[in-house]
Amino acid sequence: MPTPPVEYKDAPPEVRAVFDDIKSSRNVPDVNNFWKYLAHDPAGLKRTWESLKQVMAPGALDPLTKEMIYLAVSVSNGCGYCIASHTAGARKAGMDGAMFSELMAVVGMANETNRLVQGYRVPIDKAFE
Amino acid sequence: MPTPPVEYKDAPPEVRAVFDDIKSSRNVPDVNNFWKYLAHDPAGLKRTWESLKQVMAPGALDPLTKEMIYLAVSVSNGCGYCIASHTAGARKAGMDGAMFSELMAVVGMANETNRLVQGYRVPIDKAFE
Amino acid sequence: MPTPPVEYKDAPPEVRAVFDDIKSSRNVPDVNNFWKYLAHDPAGLKRTWESLKQVMAPGALDPLTKEMIYLAVSVSNGCGYCIASHTAGARKAGMDGAMFSELMAVVGMANETNRLVQGYRVPIDKAFE
Amino acid sequence: MPTPPVEYKDAPPEVRAVFDDIKSSRNVPDVNNFWKYLAHDPAGLKRTWESLKQVMAPGALDPLTKEMIYLAVSVSNGCGYCIASHTAGARKAGMDGAMFSELMAVVGMANETNRLVQGYRVPIDKAFE
Amino acid sequence: MPTPPVEYKDAPPEVRAVFDDIKSSRNVPDVNNFWKYLAHDPAGLKRTWESLKQVMAPGALDPLTKEMIYLAVSVSNGCGYCIASHTAGARKAGMDGAMFSELMAVVGMANETNRLVQGYRVPIDKAFE
Amino acid sequence: MPTPPVEYKDAPPEVRAVFDDIKSSRNVPDVNNFWKYLAHDPAGLKRTWESLKQVMAPGALDPLTKEMIYLAVSVSNGCGYCIASHTAGARKAGMDGAMFSELMAVVGMANETNRLVQGYRVPIDKAFE
Numbered sequence: 072m073p074t075p076p077v078e079y080k081d082a083p084p085e086v087r088a089v090f091d092d093i094k095s096s097r098n099v100p101d102v103n104n105f106w107k108y109l110a111h112d113p114a115g116l117k118r119t120w121e122s123l124k125q126v127m128a129p130g131a132l133d134p135l136t137k138e139m140i141y142l143a144v145s146v147s148n149g150c151g152y153c154i155a156s157h158t159a160g161a162r163k164a165g166m167d168g169a170m171f172s173e174l175m176a177v178v179g180m181a182n183e184t185n186r187l188v189q190g191y192r193v194p195i196d197k198a199f200e
Numbered sequence: 201m202p203t204p205p206v207e208y209k210d211a212p213p214e215v216r217a218v219f220d221d222i223k224s225s226r227n228v229p230d231v232n233n234f235w236k237y238l239a240h241d242p243a244g245l246k247r248t249w250e251s252l253k254q255v256m257a258p259g260a261l262d263p264l265t266k267e268m269i270y271l272a273v274s275v276s277n278g279c280g281y282c283i284a285s286h287t288a289g290a291r292k293a294g295m296d297g298a299m300f301s302e303l304m305a306v307v308g309m310a311n312e313t314n315r316l317v318q319g320y321r322v323p324i325d326k327a328f329e
Numbered sequence: 330m331p332t333p334p335v336e337y338k339d340a341p342p343e344v345r346a347v348f349d350d351i352k353s354s355r356n357v358p359d360v361n362n363f364w365k366y367l368a369h370d371p372a373g374l375k376r377t378w379e380s381l382k383q384v385m386a387p388g389a390l391d392p393l394t395k396e397m398i399y400l401a402v403s404v405s406n407g408c409g410y411c412i413a414s415h416t417a418g419a420r421k422a423g424m425d426g427a428m429f430s431e432l433m434a435v436v437g438m439a440n441e442t443n444r445l446v447q448g449y450r451v452p453i454d455k456a457f458e
Numbered sequence: 459m460p461t462p463p464v465e466y467k468d469a470p471p472e473v474r475a476v477f478d479d480i481k482s483s484r485n486v487p488d489v490n491n492f493w494k495y496l497a498h499d500p501a502g503l504k505r506t507w508e509s510l511k512q513v514m515a516p517g518a519l520d521p522l523t524k525e526m527i528y529l530a531v532s533v534s535n536g537c538g539y540c541i542a543s544h545t546a547g548a549r550k551a552g553m554d555g556a557m558f559s560e561l562m563a564v565v566g567m568a569n570e571t572n573r574l575v576q577g578y579r580v581p582i583d584k585a586f587e
Numbered sequence: 588m589p590t591p592p593v594e595y596k597d598a599p600p601e602v603r604a605v606f607d608d609i610k611s612s613r614n615v616p617d618v619n620n621f622w623k624y625l626a627h628d629p630a631g632l633k634r635t636w637e638s639l640k641q642v643m644a645p646g647a648l649d650p651l652t653k654e655m656i657y658l659a660v661s662v663s664n665g666c667g668y669c670i671a672s673h674t675a676g677a678r679k680a681g682m683d684g685a686m687f688s689e690l691m692a693v694v695g696m697a698n699e700t701n702r703l704v705q706g707y708r709v710p711i712d713k714a715f716e
Numbered sequence: 717m718p719t720p721p722v723e724y725k726d727a728p729p730e731v732r733a734v735f736d737d738i739k740s741s742r743n744v745p746d747v748n749n750f751w752k753y754l755a756h757d758p759a760g761l762k763r764t765w766e767s768l769k770q771v772m773a774p775g776a777l778d779p780l781t782k783e784m785i786y787l788a789v790s791v792s793n794g795c796g797y798c799i800a801s802h803t804a805g806a807r808k809a810g811m812d813g814a815m816f817s818e819l820m821a822v823v824g825m826a827n828e829t830n831r832l833v834q835g836y837r838v839p840i841d842k843a844f845e
Contacts, residue, residue, distance in 0.1 A: 074320065074426070105313070108320040112430035118770060119313065119437075122763055126305045131298035136265055137306050143269045144276045144310035146577035149407055149665055152317045153310070154577060155328035168590070169260035172628035175577045176255045177266050179635075181273035181282070183570035184234070184248065188281045190533035190541060190562045191203065191237040199284035203555070241559035247638055248566075254634060275448035278536055278794055283448060297719070301757035304448045308764075312441035319404035319412060319433045332684070332836065363829070366836040370688035376509055377695075377829065383505060384821045389814035394781055395822050398788045402826035405789045407665055410833045411826070413844035427776035434771045435782050439789035439798070442750070442764065446797045449719065449753040457800035461707065461813070492700070495707040499817035506700065506824075513692045518685035523652055524693050527659045531697035534660045536794055539704045540697070542715035556647035563642045564653050568660035568669070571621070571635065575668045578590065578624040586671035662835035670835060691835045699828035706791035706799060706820045 076107030086110045089120050096124060103156060135164040143178050205236030215239045218249050225253060232285060264293040272307045334365030344368045347378050354382060361414060393422040401436050463494030473497045476507050483511060490543060522551040530565050592623030602626045605636050612640060619672060651680040659694050721752030731755045734765050741769060748801060780809040788823050 079090055079101070090110075093102045109116045127137050138161035145153035158171070166174070208219055208230070219239075222231045238245045256266050267290035274282035287300070295303070337348055337359070348368075351360045367374045385395050396419035403411035416429070424432070466477055466488070477497075480489045496503045514524050525548035532540035545558070553561070595606055595617070606626075609618045625632045643653050654677040661669035674687070682690070724735055724746070735755075738747045754761045772782050783806035790798035803816070811819070 104322045104325050105317055105320075108322045109316060111320075111426060112434065114770065115430060115434050118767055119316070122767060123309055123313070125759065125763060126302075126309045130302050131296070132268075132302045132306075136268070137302070139261075139265070140269060140272045140303060140306045141310045142577075143272050144307055145314055146573055147273045147276050148311070148314045149573075149576045150314040150317055151576070151579070152322050152324050152328075153314050154579060155324050157310075158579075159328050167260070168627060172631060173255075173259050173261045173266070174269060175574055176628065176631050177261075177269045178273055178577060179570040179574045180252055180255045181270045181286075182277070182573045183566040184252070185274055185277045185279040185282050186533055186536075186569045187238060187248070187562060187566045188234055188279055189536045189538070190529075190565060191234075191240075192538070192541060193233045193237045193281050195281050195284050196233050199281075199288050240555060241563065243641065244559060244563050247641060251634055251638060254630065271448075275444055278444075278447045280447070280450070283450060297756060301760060304445060305757065305760050307448060308441040308445045311444045312437040315404055315407075315440045316433060316437045318407045318409070319400075319436060321409070321412060321416075362838045362841050363833055363836075366838045367832060369684060369836075370692065372512065373688060373692050376512060377832070380505055380509060381825055381829070383501065384818075384825045388818050389812070390784075390818045390822075394784070395818070397777075397781070398785060398819060398822045399826045401785045401788050402792045402823055403830055405792050406827070406830045408830040408833055410838050410840050410844075411830050413840050415826075417844050425776070431771075431775050431777045431782070432785060435777075435785045436789055438768055438771045439786045439802075440793065442768070443790055443793045443795040443798050445754060445764070446750055446795055449750075449756075451749045451753045451797050453797050453800050454749050457797075457804050491709045491712050492704055492707075495709045496703060498707075498813060499821065502817060502821050506703070510696055510700070513689075513696045517689050518683070519655075519689045519693075523655070524689070526648075526652070527656060527690060527693045528697045530656045530659050531663045531694055532701055534663050535698070535701045537701040537704055539709050539711050539715075540701050542711050544697075546715050554647070560642075560646050560648045560653070561656060564648075564656045565660055567639055567642045568657045568673075569664070571639070572661055572664045572666040572669050574625060574635070575621055575666055578621075578627075580620045580624045580668050582668050582671050583620050586668075586675050658835075662831055665831075665834045667834070667837070670837060691832055694835060695828040695832045698831045699824040702791055702794075702827045703820060703824045705794045705796070706787075706823060708796070708799060708803075 074108065074111055076104055077110035078107065082110060083113065085113045086116060089113075089116050092124075093120060105152070105156065135161065135166060138164045139166060139170070139174050143174060146175070146178050147182060203237065203240055205233055206239035207236065211239060212242065214242045215245060218242075218245050221253075222249060234281070234285065264290065264295060267293045268295060268299070268303055272303060275304070275307050276311060332366065332369055334362055335368035336365065340368060341371065343371045344374060347371075347374050350382075351378060363410070363414065393419065393424060396422045397424060397428070397432050401432060404433070404436050405440060461495065461498055463491055464497035465494065469497060470500065472500045473503060476500075476503050479511075480507060492539070492543065522548065522553060525551045526553060526557070526561050530561060533562070533565050534569060590624065590627055592620055593626035594623065598626060599629065601629045602632060605629075605632050608640075609636060621668070621672065651677065651682060654680045655682060655686070655690050659690060662691070662694050663698060719753065719756055721749055722755035723752065727755060728758065730758045731761060734758075734761050737769075738765060750797070750801065780806065780811060783809045784811060784815070784819050788819060791820070791823050792827060 077086060079087060082090065090102050093106060109119060138157060142157040142161050145157050206215060208216060219231050222235060238248060267286060271286040271290050274286050335344060337345060340348065348360050351364060367377060396415060400415040400419050403415050464473060466474060477489050480493060496506060525544060529544040529548050532544050593602060595603060598606065606618050609622060625635060654673060658673040658677050661673050722731060724732060735747050738751060754764060783802060787802040787806050790802050
């Protein structure tokens with residue numbers, strides 16, 4: 072049987088501290104299931120959240136672009152939960168339906184041509200080396 | 201032995217027509233190896249180029265964002281040729297070193313959390329269904 | 330529609346022989362669904378079971394380590410059934426919650442750094458060649 | 459450093475027996491590198507060769523179809539060695555250039571639509587359940 | 588929440604035209620869910636259908652072989668919807684239970700040996716270069 | 717062209733600090749290429765190294781088991797650099813040739829059965845839910 076999620080009321084202080092930071096950073100009333108399951112590993116929960124917060128912060132790329140890249144990888148990996156949560160995340164950051172469709176079309180073409188390249192055993196152009 | 205690439209001077213007219221369109225669309229003196237190998241399948245060459253041209257055209261997403269999404273998928277799939285060519289493509293479209301590093305960090309985190317989600321068997325939150 | 334599973338009572342003798350061997354080897358009252366579906370291919374059932382029995386037997390690596398490696402690959406491939414059954418298998422062989430969390434953390438980091446390596450196009454160190 | 463291949467002259471009897479069977483089954487003067495590396499695990503070598511011989515034998519599917527399916531999977535997994543060896547194997551079994559191009563086009567489309575399906579979160583049609 | 592499918596009665600003319608072509612080409616009363624979801628991107632719907640129709644048409648490979656290759660890739664990628672729909676497609680084109688089992692066995696072996704090759708770091712044989 | 721690696725002598729102080737910690741933690745005279753490339757992103761370098769150090773530290777699992785899990789995932793993902801470096805890492809931690817062969821056999825079987833499970837569309841056993 073799968074491990075049940077860790078709810079806030081049952082969580083030890085170090086887990087609550089991370090949950091609190093997620094809720095205030097994202098301005099949400101509760102954390103997603105992902106964090107409630109990862110909470111079985113408090114050190115991993117803290118490390119993953121802090122890494123994610125750092126990686127997804129606005130920088131040279133804006134948050135919407137980052138969310139769309141995250142979604143593109145999740146689609147390419149076929150992770151159902153991740154597709155659902157990062158589609159929601161990207162929409163919240165500003166992705167509309169037309170942008171989603173174009174993102175999907177790019178992901179589809181990339182998966183197609185990645186395999187064509189490998190199957191035809193195409194050597195790297197000198198200009199790219 | 202692998203199939204040798206098809207060079208312009210040896211190409212049949214329908215392949216030359218696609219090569220000409222690639223060169224003028226991209227303003228380059230010659231096409232990349234990918235197209236020279238795919239040219240063994242003239243119908244596939246034409247279909248792939250026309251699909252790519254349509255998908256990568258500016259629309260709801262700008263060309264730089266599209267190139268970065270293409271690169272993110274190629275990295276996640278581990279396609280060496282594709283990583284080389286789309287890194288070049290994204291740089292040409294405006295990606296600098298800081299943007300590349302942030303893109304890579306997002307791709308890395310997405311691959312990590314995609315697997316954590318699947319391993320912990322996290323059910324999709326009601327809010328995402 | 331998917332093929333229905335083959336139950337013991339309906340199975341031909343060569344399938345029953347494999348089912349009997351699985352049950353006695355594992356000391357379980359019935360075989361898992363995997364074997365009931367694979368039983369549509371009696372030769373494949375026998376080959377797969379015999380390969381698995383040989384590969385998973387104690388040897389230079391102990392059964393717990395082997396089950397955890399199996400689980401790590403299944404998580405990395407995102408196979409839901411395999412994650413469920415090999416989490417159960419590893420727990421039966423001695424994996425506790427802390428070991429599972431550390432295994433997951435390693436799988437997550439490996440997926441992250443595998444992609445960073447490919448994206449940055451890191452050449453193999455002379456020392457590793 | 460990688461493990462060096464096991465050559466026939468240095469191989470123990472149980473490895474030579476497998477090498478001999480590969481050579482006579484395929485009517486070739488020497489085995490491919492794959493078998494020479496796997497020979498470091500004589501039990502694994504024997505098991506893998508016997509499984510492969512059984513799986514690739516003519517049956518409900520002919521050898522050419524089986525080689526093309528093997529190649530399709532190898533392309534989709536991006537395994538360079540496997541693409542090279544199974545392209546050779548499929549050509550030997552009768553695949554010409556036009557067949558290869560069509561196989562590649564199917565592999566490309568399958569990879570594209572697999573991802574579109576997952577990204578759009580398409581539920582399975584009742585008719586397929 | 589996921590995007591709802593686009594039904595024929597609610598579809599704009601350019602989507603209806605594609606749906607009509609799918610229905611008449613395949614001689615079916617309605618299109619599969621895949622097309623109803625993709626219809627949110629009318630240009631992508633048209634491009635994907637036209638590419639698929641061209642790629643899957645009888646040519647150097649017959650439709651059954653193409654459907655089985657499509658299925659092999661979908662199994663290897665773990666796409667549940669695609670496995671369901673292309674199993675149905677391959678059965679309609681003539682795949683019986685014995686052919687399916689052999690196809691699955693080949694896909695399984697290919698995935699196994701692809702990884703063995705990569706783990707043992709097997710260099711490509713001169714004969715394949 | 718790919719980004720050149722960052723050598724210690726050319727590195728800014730925050731990169732040198734990470735390189736120094738890697739060298740002293742691992743008791744090696746220089747860092748691997750991976751770190752020299754990642755050094756183009758000093759924040760990512762520091763985050764990745766600190767995460768890796770935490771994840772790979774002895775805990776509920778010993779370092780050898782962790783290195784073998786890391787290697788198993790890298791083989792399954794087909795990352796050549798990662799296979800080379802983590803084979804070296806696992807050997808240093810105590811993996812001998814027999815252990816490597818058994819690890820590879822498990823990775824191979826897991827990849828095979830993961831796909832069989834998905835192709836046969838096997839539902840999860842009640843006992844595993």
